[in-house]
Amino acid sequence: MKIPRLLLFVILVALSYFIFKAPGIFLKQPIPSSLIVMYMFFAVVTILLWMTSTEEGMQGLIGPIKRMIEDPGKKTLRNIIFVIVPIVAAGITYMQLRPTYEAPVELRSIHPAPPSTIKVFGKTFNLMTLENPYRKLEKEDPQKFAQLVKEGGEVYFKNCFYCHGDKLDGRGHYAHGFNPLPANFTDIGTIAQLQESFLFWRISTGGPGLPKEGAPWISAMPVWENFITEDEVWKVILFLYNYTGYVPRSWAK
């Protein structure tokens, strides 16, 4: 029995697809779908070239399609096919574009390596050696230190709590509008892990100061260099640690 050419074409295409899928099904080593699309393209083109290399082969392949479209007797079949094909196409498209409600994969590193030096407030700071100039007062002059922490609190409640929250938990009024969320300073994963020089860098230069690697950061953290003084940055850092009870990380002595 001679297999109709159109059916043969469908069988060959299906067979090629199966061959490309087989490693995934039997060996658990699937070929990436983008590669399969490419392989299938070449397979279909090759099969078509071969099947249409003679006039007779050409007729055998497109003849049934032509008859189906032109033959008045095949009206019902034609109508059925013309309804089914778009529905199948729409179905496949829908399956591929189906909306998901899962959070997209985030490769964002929360604490990128800081640069070794930064230029802010018109000066160059070496982050390797930079320390909070007020930190020593914690032991030397506790009263003055408490005053500085209080001033840092004022800086915080004038500038930061809209986003980072009045309990420093990252749940400020505007927080829900941002992704990534404002840092939650009460979480052990933020300032407790960091040196004061790291905070100085992050606060002075904000989202735009984050390194080019790992972009896009899409961080809403403002560039505070433009709005508060160097002194206020150091004081607000004192406040963050004092309020949360965490101790800044320091170089192991």
Ligand code: HEC
């Ligand atoms: C407009 C909202 C907004 C305001 C206002 C804001 N921040 Fe942020 N901040 C963010 C967001 C969002 C992040 C998280 C993304 C990132 O790390 O840049 C962040 C991150 C930080 C980080 C990094 C924490 C970490 O674990 O790396 C520090 C430190 C910080 N903010 C301090 C401050 C201080 C201090 C102020 C006030 C002077 C302030 N922020 C005001 C939005 C804000």
